[in-house]
Amino acid sequence: MKHRSISGLFLGLACFFFSCVDEITIQLKEANEVLVVDAWVGNEPEETYIRVYKTRPFVSSSPQGKESQVKLERIYVERKDGKVFPFYLHKDSLYLSELPIPLMEGETYRLKFSTLEGDTFESAWETVPPKLESAEITSKAIEKTTLVYSGPNVIVQTRTFADVQLQVNDPGKVVMGYFVETSGISEQFTSSLQDNCECACYLPDPNIYPGMNIRSNQSFLGKTIEYSIGEIPLSSLGRYYVNASVKSLTEFGYEYLNQVDLQQRNTGSIFDPAPFRVRGNITGESENSPEVLGGFFLFQKTSFEKLLYRTQIRTESNNLNHHFEPLVQVVATCRDVFPDALPEIPKVFNP
Numbered sequence: 001m002k003h004r005s006i007s008g009l010f011l012g013l014a015c016f017f018f019s020c021v022d023e024i025t026i027q028l029k030e031a032n033e034v035l036v037v038d039a040w041v042g043n044e045p046e047e048t049y050i051r052v053y054k055t056r057p058f059v060s061s062s063p064q065g066k067e068s069q070v071k072l073e074r075i076y077v078e079r080k081d082g083k084v085f086p087f088y089l090h091k092d093s094l095y096l097s098e099l100p101i102p103l104m105e106g107e108t109y110r111l112k113f114s115t116l117e118g119d120t121f122e123s124a125w126e127t128v129p130p131k132l133e134s135a136e137i138t139s140k141a142i143e144k145t146t147l148v149y150s151g152p153n154v155i156v157q158t159r160t161f162a163d164v165q166l167q168v169n170d171p172g173k174v175v176m177g178y179f180v181e182t183s184g185i186s187e188q189f190t191s192s193l194q195d196n197c198e199c200a201c202y203l204p205d206p207n208i209y210p211g212m213n214i215r216s217n218q219s220f221l222g223k224t225i226e227y228s229i230g231e232i233p234l235s236s237l238g239r240y241y242v243n244a245s246v247k248s249l250t251e252f253g254y255e256y257l258n259q260v261d262l263q264q265r266n267t268g269s270i271f272d273p274a275p276f277r278v279r280g281n282i283t284g285e286s287e288n289s290p291e292v293l294g295g296f297f298l299f300q301k302t303s304f305e306k307l308l309y310r311t312q313i314r315t316e317s318n319n320l321n322h323h324f325e326p327l328v329q330v331v332a333t334c335r336d337v338f339p340d341a342l343p344e345i346p347k348v349f350n351p
Contacts, residue, residue: 185240
């Protein structure tokens with residue numbers, strides 16, 4: 001009886017204490033939010049923009065949302081001769097230029113903006129880099145060991161790929177960086193028993209280079225260099241359209257993106273360098289101004305394209321062990337197999 005009384009007493013006390021516990025909501029201070037500026041100004045109006053926002057504190061299991069917006073009084077890009085190019089709020093944290101910015105090689109610009117709280121920020125002066133005028137897309141066949149999944153089984157095979165390369169003729173004027181983005185369109189064939197079959201489909205390939213493709217011209221200033229910009233499989237019979245977008249960047253732009261790329265490529269092992277905060281080129285005018293992440297980037301963009309013939313590349317490398325994928329049989333259209341195909345045949349594939 002005595003044990004039952006003691007158990008009842010503890011049970012009653014437990015219910016009392018737990019019923020009196022209030023739910024605690026942790027208020028994260030705004031000081032954890034850091035101002036971020038992502039400003040790109042170049043010779044392509046569609047890719048000229050400025051984003052200004054604040055980082056969101058990370059809370060485990062918290063739903064993702066939009067970045068915290070920053071209310072600005074004014075934001076503009078200034079040329080060193082005093083010409084001002086204002087930007088307007090387009091949507092959320094995105095600002096677009098009100099006037100076309102006629103960039104000229106060698107001109108100097110900076111970004112400047114002020115918040116409603118009275119803080120004023122400006123970037124360092126940046127000089128417009130030269131535009132890459134001469135480059136050529138080439139390709140050569142290579143062999144690679146790949147893993148092929150067949151149901152629950154994994155098979156190791158040696159397959160052939162086209163190593164797509166960009167031959168750059170550097171203008172040799174200043175030290176700068178090249179930021180290359182490579183996309184493509186793959187022609188894929190199928191077979192059918194019907195005569196009016198739409199058996200050729202065209203699949204967009206937004207990025208054929210793994211990761212960020214950026215490098216400095218310091219080691220080949222004024223020379224010609226060829227380096228890889230992606231790989232495409234040679235197991236298909238169809239052609240492949242390659243588009244290489246090359247942005248020439250200022251020395252700051254290269255150094256910044258190179259540091260970002262270095263952190264992204266860390267494997268996460270104990271031997272990798274610890275993540276660090278990449279220093280930008282934007283600061284506040286007063287000593288008490290908050291820290292700013294990101295930067296102001298100037299660029300000149302050039303695009304190069306080429307239609308690659310897989311059959312020709314294989315013919316030029318008969319010494320390699322080429323593997324061919326069998327054609328998939330469809331009823332009337334290849335879209336049954338490739339639902340993400342483009343709605344029309346791209347002009348580059350027309351006769």
